[in-house]
Amino acid sequence: MSTIEHTASGKIGKIPIGRRIAEVMQERGDAFSIRAFSERLGINRETFRTILKGERPITLPELEKVTQGLRISEERLRQMDTYKKQGELESLLNANERTKAMMLRAQTLANELVEVSLGQTERCVSLLYLGQAQFYLQQYDDAHSSWMSAMEYAERVSKEFGDSTILYHLTSFLLISFTIRKEYTSIQQTLDVVEGVFAEDPMKMGYASYARMKWHEHRGNIEKAKEYSYIALDYFHQTNDISQIGKAQINVAHFEYLVGNYQKSKETLSFAMSSLKSYDYFYLLAVKDYIKVLLQLSENDAAVQAIEANVSRATEYPDFMGMFQIMKSVALDDPQYAIDVSGDLKLSDNIRGVAYKCLMEHYASKGDAESLMRYYEKVRTFSFKKNEFFEEVF
Numbered sequence: 001m002s003t004i005e006h007t008a009s010g011k012i013g014k015i016p017i018g019r020r021i022a023e024v025m026q027e028r029g030d031a032f033s034i035r036a037f038s039e040r041l042g043i044n045r046e047t048f049r050t051i052l053k054g055e056r057p058i059t060l061p062e063l064e065k066v067t068q069g070l071r072i073s074e075e076r077l078r079q080m081d082t083y084k085k086q087g088e089l090e091s092l093l094n095a096n097e098r099t100k101a102m103m104l105r106a107q108t109l110a111n112e113l114v115e116v117s118l119g120q121t122e123r124c125v126s127l128l129y130l131g132q133a134q135f136y137l138q139q140y141d142d143a144h145s146s147w148m149s150a151m152e153y154a155e156r157v158s159k160e161f162g163d164s165t166i167l168y169h170l171t172s173f174l175l176i177s178f179t180i181r182k183e184y185t186s187i188q189q190t191l192d193v194v195e196g197v198f199a200e201d202p203m204k205m206g207y208a209s210y211a212r213m214k215w216h217e218h219r220g221n222i223e224k225a226k227e228y229s230y231i232a233l234d235y236f237h238q239t240n241d242i243s244q245i246g247k248a249q250i251n252v253a254h255f256e257y258l259v260g261n262y263q264k265s266k267e268t269l270s271f272a273m274s275s276l277k278s279y280d281y282f283y284l285l286a287v288k289d290y291i292k293v294l295l296q297l298s299e300n301d302a303a304v305q306a307i308e309a310n311v312s313r314a315t316e317y318p319d320f321m322g323m324f325q326i327m328k329s330v331a332l333d334d335p336q337y338a339i340d341v342s343g344d345l346k347l348s349d350n351i352r353g354v355a356y357k358c359l360m361e362h363y364a365s366k367g368d369a370e371s372l373m374r375y376y377e378k379v380r381t382f383s384f385k386k387n388e389f390f391e392e393v394f
Contacts, residue, residue, distance in 0.1 A: 014079065015079065015119070015121045015122065016054050017054075017058060017063075017077075017078065018051050018052045018053060018054040018058065019052070019054065019121070019161060020077060020078075020079075020119060020121075020122075021051070021052060021058075021066055021070075021077070022052040023118070023119030023120050023121060023122075024070055024072070024077070024118050024119050025037060025070070026119070026120070027118065027119060027120075028070070032070075034048060034049055034052065037069060040069060041062075041065045041066065041069050042065070043062060043065065063077075072118070076116070076118070079122065081116075082113055082116065085109050085112060085113060086109075086113060086129075088109060089106055089109040089110060089113070089129055089133075090129075092105060092106040092109075092133075093106055093129060093132050093133065093136075098136050100137065103133050103136045103137045104137065106129070106132070106133035106136075107130065107133040107134060107137060109129075109133075110126060110129045110130035110132075110133050111130060113126040113129065113130075114126040114127060114130055120153040120156055120157050120160075121153070121157050121161075121163075121166065123150075123153050124150045124153035124154050124157060124166050124170070125150075125166060127146045127147070127149050127150035127153070128146075128147065128150045128154075128166065128169065128170055128173070130146045131143040131144070131145075131146035131147040131150065131173060131177075132173065134146060135173070135177070140177065140180055140181055141181070143173075143177060144174075144177045144178075144181060144183075147170060147173055147174050147177060148174070150166075150170055151170060151171075151174065151190070153166075154166045154167040154170045154171075155167065155193065158197065164197055164198075167193070167197065168198065168201075168204065171190055171193055171194045171198075171204070171207075172204070172207050174190050175187070175190060175191075175194070175207050175208065175210070175211040176207075178190065178211060179210070179211055179214040179215075182218055184214075184215045184218055184219075187211060187215065190211075191208055191211060191212070194207070194208045195208055202235040202236070202238035202239050203235070203236070203239045203241070203244070205235045206232050206235035206236045206239065206244065206248070209228050209229075209231040209232035209235055210228075210229075210232045210248075210251070212228045212231075213225050213228035213229050213231075213232060213251065216228060217255075222255060222258050222259060223259065225255055226252070226255035226256070226258075226259065229248070229251045229252045229254070229255050230252060232248050232251065233245070233248040233249060233251075233252055236248045242275050242276075242278075243275075243276065243279055243282065245275050246271075246272045246275030246276035246279070246282060246283075246286065247272075247276075247282060249268050249269070249271050249272035249275060249286075250269070250272045250282070250285060250286050250289060252268050253265040253266075253268040253269045253272065253286075253289060253293075254289070256268060257289075257292075257293060257296075262293050262296050262297050263297070265289075265293050266290065266293045266294065266297065269286050269289050269290040269293060270290070272286040273286045273287060273290060280313060280316070280317070281317065283313070284310065284313065284314055284317055284320045285320075287306060287310050287320075288320060288323055288324070288327075290306060291303045291306050291307060291324070291327050292327070294306065295327065295330055295331060300330075300331040300332070301331075303327060303328075303331040304328060304331045304332065307324045307325075307327060307328050307331070310324070311324065318346060318347055318348075318351075319347060319348055319350070319351045322341045322344065322347045322348075322351040322352075322354075322355070323351060323354070325337040325338065325340065325341050326338050326341055326351075326354055326355050326358050329358060329359075329362070330358065330362075333362075335358075335359055335362050335363070338355045338358045338359050338362070339355075339359065341355040342355035342356055342359065342378070353379065356375050356378040356379045357375075357379055359371070359375045360372055360375040360376050360379055363375065
Protein backbone atom coordinates (compact mmCIF):
# COMPACT_ATOMS: atom_id res chain seq x y z
CA MET A 1 0.00 0.00 0.00
CA SER A 2 1.27 3.47 -0.79
CA THR A 3 0.17 7.08 -1.01
CA ILE A 4 -1.00 8.69 -4.23
CA GLU A 5 -0.04 12.03 -5.79
CA HIS A 6 -2.36 14.95 -6.29
CA THR A 7 -1.68 16.42 -9.75
CA ALA A 8 -2.54 19.73 -11.30
CA SER A 9 -3.07 20.93 -14.82
CA GLY A 10 -4.26 24.08 -16.48
CA LYS A 11 -4.00 26.62 -19.28
CA ILE A 12 -2.39 30.01 -18.82
CA GLY A 13 -3.75 32.98 -20.72
CA LYS A 14 -2.15 35.58 -22.98
CA ILE A 15 -0.28 38.56 -21.53
CA PRO A 16 -2.05 41.99 -21.80
CA ILE A 17 -0.25 44.26 -24.28
CA GLY A 18 0.48 47.04 -21.76
CA ARG A 19 2.04 44.65 -19.29
CA ARG A 20 3.89 42.93 -22.11
CA ILE A 21 5.51 46.23 -23.10
CA ALA A 22 6.37 46.99 -19.46
CA GLU A 23 8.04 43.61 -19.01
CA VAL A 24 10.16 43.94 -22.14
CA MET A 25 11.15 47.47 -21.08
CA GLN A 26 12.15 46.15 -17.67
CA GLU A 27 14.48 43.61 -19.26
CA ARG A 28 16.16 46.34 -21.31
CA GLY A 29 17.39 48.21 -18.23
CA ASP A 30 17.36 51.78 -16.92
CA ALA A 31 17.47 53.31 -20.39
CA PHE A 32 13.91 52.02 -20.84
CA SER A 33 12.34 53.55 -17.75
CA ILE A 34 8.89 55.06 -18.33
CA ARG A 35 10.33 58.60 -18.25
CA ALA A 36 13.27 57.89 -20.60
CA PHE A 37 11.39 55.70 -23.08
CA SER A 38 8.28 57.88 -23.32
CA GLU A 39 10.47 60.90 -24.06
CA ARG A 40 12.25 59.04 -26.88
CA LEU A 41 8.91 57.89 -28.28
CA GLY A 42 7.40 61.37 -28.10
CA ILE A 43 4.47 60.11 -25.99
CA ASN A 44 3.28 61.92 -22.88
CA ARG A 45 4.66 60.15 -19.83
CA GLU A 46 1.34 59.91 -17.99
CA THR A 47 -0.41 58.73 -21.15
CA PHE A 48 2.25 56.08 -21.58
CA ARG A 49 1.88 55.03 -17.95
CA THR A 50 -1.87 54.45 -18.40
CA ILE A 51 -1.13 52.32 -21.50
CA LEU A 52 1.28 50.14 -19.53
CA LYS A 53 -1.27 49.69 -16.74
CA GLY A 54 -3.97 48.68 -19.23
CA GLU A 55 -6.11 51.70 -18.34
CA ARG A 56 -5.99 53.04 -21.90
CA PRO A 57 -5.80 51.10 -25.19
CA ILE A 58 -2.71 51.62 -27.32
CA THR A 59 -3.23 53.06 -30.81
CA LEU A 60 -1.60 51.57 -33.89
CA PRO A 61 0.74 54.58 -34.37
CA GLU A 62 1.78 54.31 -30.70
CA LEU A 63 2.32 50.58 -31.04
CA GLU A 64 4.52 51.13 -34.08
CA LYS A 65 6.64 53.63 -32.14
CA VAL A 66 6.98 51.16 -29.22
CA THR A 67 8.06 48.23 -31.38
CA GLN A 68 10.61 50.39 -33.20
CA GLY A 69 11.90 51.70 -29.88
CA LEU A 70 12.20 48.20 -28.43
CA ARG A 71 13.67 46.91 -31.71
CA ILE A 72 11.28 43.97 -31.96
CA SER A 73 8.51 43.12 -34.39
CA GLU A 74 4.86 43.68 -33.60
CA GLU A 75 4.32 39.91 -33.99
CA ARG A 76 6.95 39.18 -31.33
CA LEU A 77 5.57 41.82 -28.99
CA ARG A 78 2.03 40.49 -29.37
CA GLN A 79 3.29 36.87 -29.26
CA MET A 80 1.54 36.21 -32.55
CA ASP A 81 4.68 34.52 -33.90
CA THR A 82 4.43 31.82 -31.20
CA TYR A 83 0.63 31.60 -30.99
CA LYS A 84 0.29 28.37 -32.97
CA LYS A 85 3.20 26.69 -31.21
CA GLN A 86 1.83 27.52 -27.78
CA GLY A 87 -1.62 26.31 -28.77
CA GLU A 88 -0.24 22.99 -29.98
CA LEU A 89 1.91 22.68 -26.86
CA GLU A 90 -1.04 23.29 -24.53
CA SER A 91 -3.13 20.72 -26.42
CA LEU A 92 -0.40 18.11 -26.04
CA LEU A 93 0.16 18.78 -22.34
CA ASN A 94 -3.55 18.81 -21.49
CA ALA A 95 -4.49 15.74 -23.55
CA ASN A 96 -6.32 12.96 -21.71
CA GLU A 97 -3.74 10.47 -22.95
CA ARG A 98 -0.11 11.47 -23.40
CA THR A 99 2.16 9.21 -25.46
CA LYS A 100 5.94 9.45 -25.38
CA ALA A 101 5.93 10.77 -28.96
CA MET A 102 3.48 13.50 -27.95
CA MET A 103 5.61 14.54 -25.00
CA LEU A 104 8.81 14.57 -27.06
CA ARG A 105 7.03 16.93 -29.46
CA ALA A 106 5.88 19.02 -26.50
CA GLN A 107 9.44 19.19 -25.19
CA THR A 108 10.69 20.40 -28.59
CA LEU A 109 8.00 23.08 -28.77
CA ALA A 110 8.64 24.21 -25.20
CA ASN A 111 12.39 24.51 -25.81
CA GLU A 112 11.70 26.62 -28.91
CA LEU A 113 9.43 28.91 -26.88
CA VAL A 114 12.02 29.25 -24.11
CA GLU A 115 14.63 30.34 -26.66
CA VAL A 116 12.54 33.26 -27.97
CA SER A 117 10.84 34.29 -24.71
CA LEU A 118 10.89 37.94 -23.66
CA GLY A 119 9.74 39.35 -20.34
CA GLN A 120 9.11 37.68 -17.01
CA THR A 121 5.68 36.23 -17.76
CA GLU A 122 6.53 34.69 -21.12
CA ARG A 123 9.79 33.23 -19.80
CA CYS A 124 7.95 31.82 -16.78
CA VAL A 125 5.18 30.22 -18.84
CA SER A 126 7.63 28.69 -21.32
CA LEU A 127 9.74 27.21 -18.52
CA LEU A 128 6.63 25.91 -16.76
CA TYR A 129 5.51 24.13 -19.95
CA LEU A 130 9.02 22.79 -20.55
CA GLY A 131 9.00 21.37 -17.03
CA GLN A 132 5.65 19.69 -17.67
CA ALA A 133 6.91 17.99 -20.83
CA GLN A 134 10.07 16.86 -19.03
CA PHE A 135 8.01 15.60 -16.09
CA TYR A 136 5.73 13.52 -18.30
CA LEU A 137 8.85 12.08 -19.94
CA GLN A 138 10.01 11.12 -16.41
CA GLN A 139 12.95 13.53 -16.64
CA TYR A 140 12.26 14.56 -13.08
CA ASP A 141 15.51 16.38 -12.32
CA ASP A 142 15.28 18.42 -15.52
CA ALA A 143 11.62 19.21 -14.83
CA HIS A 144 12.44 20.35 -11.32
CA SER A 145 15.25 22.58 -12.60
CA SER A 146 12.92 24.17 -15.18
CA TRP A 147 10.24 24.79 -12.58
CA MET A 148 12.69 26.28 -10.09
CA SER A 149 13.90 28.69 -12.78
CA ALA A 150 10.29 29.57 -13.55
CA MET A 151 9.60 30.14 -9.86
CA GLU A 152 11.94 33.14 -9.77
CA TYR A 153 9.87 34.83 -12.47
CA ALA A 154 6.50 33.73 -11.05
CA GLU A 155 7.15 35.30 -7.67
CA ARG A 156 8.16 38.61 -9.29
CA VAL A 157 5.09 38.58 -11.56
CA SER A 158 2.86 37.98 -8.54
CA LYS A 159 4.50 40.78 -6.58
CA GLU A 160 4.84 43.37 -9.36
CA PHE A 161 1.60 42.79 -11.28
CA GLY A 162 -0.65 41.21 -8.65
CA ASP A 163 -1.10 38.20 -10.94
CA SER A 164 -0.74 34.87 -9.14
CA THR A 165 -2.14 32.71 -11.95
CA ILE A 166 1.20 31.25 -13.01
CA LEU A 167 2.37 30.97 -9.40
CA TYR A 168 -0.79 28.99 -8.67
CA HIS A 169 -0.01 26.36 -11.29
CA LEU A 170 3.74 26.35 -10.74
CA THR A 171 3.68 25.78 -6.99
CA SER A 172 1.40 22.77 -7.48
CA PHE A 173 3.89 21.20 -9.87
CA LEU A 174 6.84 22.04 -7.62
CA LEU A 175 5.23 20.46 -4.56
CA ILE A 176 4.72 17.27 -6.56
CA SER A 177 8.28 17.46 -7.88
CA PHE A 178 9.78 17.91 -4.42
CA THR A 179 7.87 14.91 -3.07
CA ILE A 180 8.61 12.60 -6.02
CA ARG A 181 12.32 13.43 -5.78
CA LYS A 182 12.18 13.23 -1.95
CA GLU A 183 13.93 16.59 -1.79
CA TYR A 184 12.37 17.79 1.42
CA THR A 185 15.24 19.98 2.61
CA SER A 186 14.37 22.63 0.01
CA ILE A 187 10.59 22.38 0.00
CA GLN A 188 9.96 24.81 2.84
CA GLN A 189 10.31 27.94 0.69
CA THR A 190 7.66 26.70 -1.75
CA LEU A 191 5.37 25.71 1.12
CA ASP A 192 5.80 29.19 2.61
CA VAL A 193 4.75 30.76 -0.70
CA VAL A 194 1.70 28.51 -1.03
CA GLU A 195 0.56 28.91 2.57
CA GLY A 196 1.09 32.67 2.38
CA VAL A 197 -0.34 33.60 -1.00
CA PHE A 198 -3.01 30.88 -1.24
CA ALA A 199 -4.06 30.44 2.39
CA GLU A 200 -7.74 30.84 1.43
CA ASP A 201 -7.56 28.37 -1.45
CA PRO A 202 -8.50 24.84 -0.27
CA MET A 203 -7.10 23.13 -3.36
CA LYS A 204 -3.68 24.70 -2.92
CA MET A 205 -3.69 24.07 0.81
CA GLY A 206 -4.60 20.47 0.08
CA TYR A 207 -1.50 20.17 -2.12
CA ALA A 208 0.61 21.77 0.60
CA SER A 209 -0.75 19.40 3.25
CA TYR A 210 -0.05 16.45 0.94
CA ALA A 211 3.57 17.65 0.61
CA ARG A 212 3.92 17.93 4.38
CA MET A 213 2.40 14.46 4.70
CA LYS A 214 5.06 13.02 2.38
CA TRP A 215 7.76 15.01 4.17
CA HIS A 216 6.90 13.46 7.54
CA GLU A 217 6.53 9.99 6.01
CA HIS A 218 10.02 10.34 4.53
CA ARG A 219 11.36 11.22 7.99
CA GLY A 220 9.64 8.17 9.49
CA ASN A 221 7.12 10.17 11.52
CA ILE A 222 4.07 8.14 10.52
CA GLU A 223 1.69 9.62 13.09
CA LYS A 224 2.47 13.15 11.91
CA ALA A 225 2.14 12.05 8.30
CA LYS A 226 -1.26 10.55 9.11
CA GLU A 227 -2.31 13.84 10.71
CA TYR A 228 -1.49 15.74 7.53
CA SER A 229 -3.27 13.13 5.39
CA TYR A 230 -6.46 14.01 7.27
CA ILE A 231 -5.77 17.75 6.96
CA ALA A 232 -5.32 17.32 3.19
CA LEU A 233 -8.56 15.34 3.01
CA ASP A 234 -10.42 18.12 4.85
CA TYR A 235 -9.13 20.71 2.37
CA PHE A 236 -10.02 18.59 -0.65
CA HIS A 237 -13.53 18.04 0.73
CA GLN A 238 -13.93 21.84 0.56
CA THR A 239 -13.14 21.77 -3.18
CA ASN A 240 -15.93 19.29 -3.99
CA ASP A 241 -13.45 17.72 -6.44
CA ILE A 242 -14.41 14.04 -6.25
CA SER A 243 -11.17 12.85 -7.82
CA GLN A 244 -8.96 14.71 -5.33
CA ILE A 245 -11.17 13.60 -2.43
CA GLY A 246 -10.84 9.96 -3.48
CA LYS A 247 -7.06 10.20 -3.79
CA ALA A 248 -6.86 11.81 -0.35
CA GLN A 249 -8.97 8.98 1.08
CA ILE A 250 -6.49 6.46 -0.34
CA ASN A 251 -3.70 8.33 1.44
CA VAL A 252 -5.58 8.38 4.75
CA ALA A 253 -6.21 4.64 4.44
CA HIS A 254 -2.52 4.07 3.77
CA PHE A 255 -1.49 5.61 7.07
CA GLU A 256 -4.29 3.95 9.04
CA TYR A 257 -2.96 0.67 7.63
CA LEU A 258 0.60 1.49 8.63
CA VAL A 259 -0.40 2.14 12.25
CA GLY A 260 -2.45 -1.06 12.38
CA ASN A 261 -5.94 0.43 12.16
CA TYR A 262 -7.01 -2.07 9.51
CA GLN A 263 -10.74 -1.69 10.02
CA LYS A 264 -10.51 2.10 9.68
CA SER A 265 -8.34 1.65 6.59
CA LYS A 266 -10.96 -0.70 5.12
CA GLU A 267 -13.80 1.77 5.79
CA THR A 268 -11.86 4.67 4.27
CA LEU A 269 -11.00 2.67 1.16
CA SER A 270 -14.69 1.86 0.72
CA PHE A 271 -15.35 5.61 0.57
CA ALA A 272 -12.43 6.04 -1.85
CA MET A 273 -13.81 3.38 -4.17
CA SER A 274 -17.15 5.18 -4.18
CA SER A 275 -15.49 8.53 -4.86
CA LEU A 276 -13.33 7.19 -7.68
CA LYS A 277 -15.81 4.94 -9.48
CA SER A 278 -15.62 7.16 -12.58
CA TYR A 279 -11.80 7.13 -12.66
CA ASP A 280 -10.68 3.64 -13.65
CA TYR A 281 -6.99 3.80 -12.70
CA PHE A 282 -7.49 5.43 -9.30
CA TYR A 283 -10.52 3.26 -8.58
CA LEU A 284 -8.44 0.13 -9.22
CA LEU A 285 -5.70 1.50 -6.99
CA ALA A 286 -8.25 1.84 -4.18
CA VAL A 287 -9.53 -1.69 -4.90
CA LYS A 288 -6.00 -3.09 -4.76
CA ASP A 289 -5.44 -1.52 -1.33
CA TYR A 290 -8.90 -2.63 -0.19
CA ILE A 291 -8.15 -6.26 -1.06
CA LYS A 292 -4.84 -6.02 0.75
CA VAL A 293 -6.62 -4.87 3.93
CA LEU A 294 -9.16 -7.68 3.61
CA LEU A 295 -6.30 -10.19 3.48
CA GLN A 296 -4.70 -8.56 6.51
CA LEU A 297 -8.03 -8.97 8.33
CA SER A 298 -8.20 -12.64 7.17
CA GLU A 299 -11.40 -11.86 5.25
CA ASN A 300 -10.23 -14.06 2.39
CA ASP A 301 -13.66 -14.84 0.93
CA ALA A 302 -14.46 -11.13 0.72
CA ALA A 303 -11.06 -10.54 -0.92
CA VAL A 304 -11.80 -13.12 -3.63
CA GLN A 305 -15.23 -11.57 -4.22
CA ALA A 306 -13.66 -8.12 -4.60
CA ILE A 307 -11.09 -9.48 -7.06
CA GLU A 308 -13.69 -11.25 -9.20
CA ALA A 309 -15.97 -8.20 -9.16
CA ASN A 310 -13.22 -6.02 -10.63
CA VAL A 311 -11.37 -8.33 -13.03
CA SER A 312 -13.22 -7.05 -16.09
CA ARG A 313 -12.44 -3.45 -15.18
CA ALA A 314 -8.76 -4.29 -14.84
CA THR A 315 -8.39 -5.73 -18.35
CA GLU A 316 -6.96 -2.42 -19.62
CA TYR A 317 -4.44 -2.33 -16.78
CA PRO A 318 -2.26 -5.49 -16.92
CA ASP A 319 -0.30 -4.73 -13.75
CA PHE A 320 -3.48 -4.38 -11.71
CA MET A 321 -4.73 -7.63 -13.22
CA GLY A 322 -1.46 -9.31 -12.29
CA MET A 323 -1.60 -7.96 -8.74
CA PHE A 324 -5.17 -9.16 -8.33
CA GLN A 325 -4.14 -12.66 -9.40
CA ILE A 326 -1.25 -12.69 -6.93
CA MET A 327 -3.66 -11.67 -4.18
CA LYS A 328 -6.00 -14.42 -5.28
CA SER A 329 -3.21 -16.94 -4.74
CA VAL A 330 -2.83 -15.66 -1.19
CA ALA A 331 -6.58 -15.62 -0.50
CA LEU A 332 -7.11 -19.17 -1.82
CA ASP A 333 -3.72 -20.54 -0.69
CA ASP A 334 -3.26 -21.65 -4.28
CA PRO A 335 0.08 -20.78 -5.96
CA GLN A 336 -1.12 -21.33 -9.52
CA TYR A 337 -2.39 -17.78 -10.03
CA ALA A 338 0.95 -16.33 -8.95
CA ILE A 339 2.79 -18.88 -11.11
CA ASP A 340 0.81 -17.69 -14.14
CA VAL A 341 1.73 -14.08 -13.36
CA SER A 342 5.41 -14.89 -12.86
CA GLY A 343 5.60 -16.34 -16.36
CA ASP A 344 3.68 -13.60 -18.15
CA LEU A 345 6.28 -11.55 -20.03
CA LYS A 346 3.65 -8.92 -20.90
CA LEU A 347 3.64 -7.81 -17.27
CA SER A 348 6.18 -5.46 -15.73
CA ASP A 349 9.27 -6.79 -13.98
CA ASN A 350 7.92 -5.25 -10.79
CA ILE A 351 4.73 -7.30 -10.84
CA ARG A 352 6.50 -10.50 -11.87
CA GLY A 353 8.98 -9.93 -9.06
CA VAL A 354 6.13 -9.63 -6.58
CA ALA A 355 4.76 -12.93 -7.90
CA TYR A 356 8.14 -14.62 -7.31
CA LYS A 357 8.24 -13.26 -3.77
CA CYS A 358 4.71 -14.46 -3.15
CA LEU A 359 5.63 -17.96 -4.34
CA MET A 360 8.78 -18.01 -2.26
CA GLU A 361 6.79 -17.19 0.87
CA HIS A 362 4.07 -19.68 -0.07
CA TYR A 363 6.51 -22.58 -0.40
CA ALA A 364 8.35 -21.52 2.75
CA SER A 365 5.07 -21.84 4.66
CA LYS A 366 4.60 -25.33 3.19
CA GLY A 367 8.11 -26.49 4.07
CA ASP A 368 8.91 -27.09 0.39
CA ALA A 369 12.62 -26.19 0.44
CA GLU A 370 13.26 -27.11 -3.19
CA SER A 371 10.54 -24.83 -4.56
CA LEU A 372 11.48 -22.14 -2.04
CA MET A 373 15.08 -22.06 -3.29
CA ARG A 374 13.95 -22.09 -6.93
CA TYR A 375 11.92 -18.92 -6.43
CA TYR A 376 14.52 -17.43 -4.13
CA GLU A 377 16.97 -17.50 -7.03
CA LYS A 378 14.39 -15.75 -9.23
CA VAL A 379 13.73 -13.12 -6.56
CA ARG A 380 17.43 -12.28 -6.47
CA THR A 381 17.13 -10.97 -10.04
CA PHE A 382 14.79 -8.24 -8.81
CA SER A 383 15.48 -5.32 -6.48
CA PHE A 384 13.45 -5.17 -3.29
CA LYS A 385 13.84 -3.23 -0.08
CA LYS A 386 11.26 -4.96 2.14
CA ASN A 387 10.20 -8.48 3.01
CA GLU A 388 6.44 -8.16 2.71
CA PHE A 389 5.73 -8.53 -0.98
CA PHE A 390 2.55 -6.47 -0.98
CA GLU A 391 4.61 -3.46 0.19
CA GLU A 392 6.79 -3.59 -2.91
CA VAL A 393 4.38 -2.51 -5.61
CA PHE A 394 2.58 0.75 -6.38
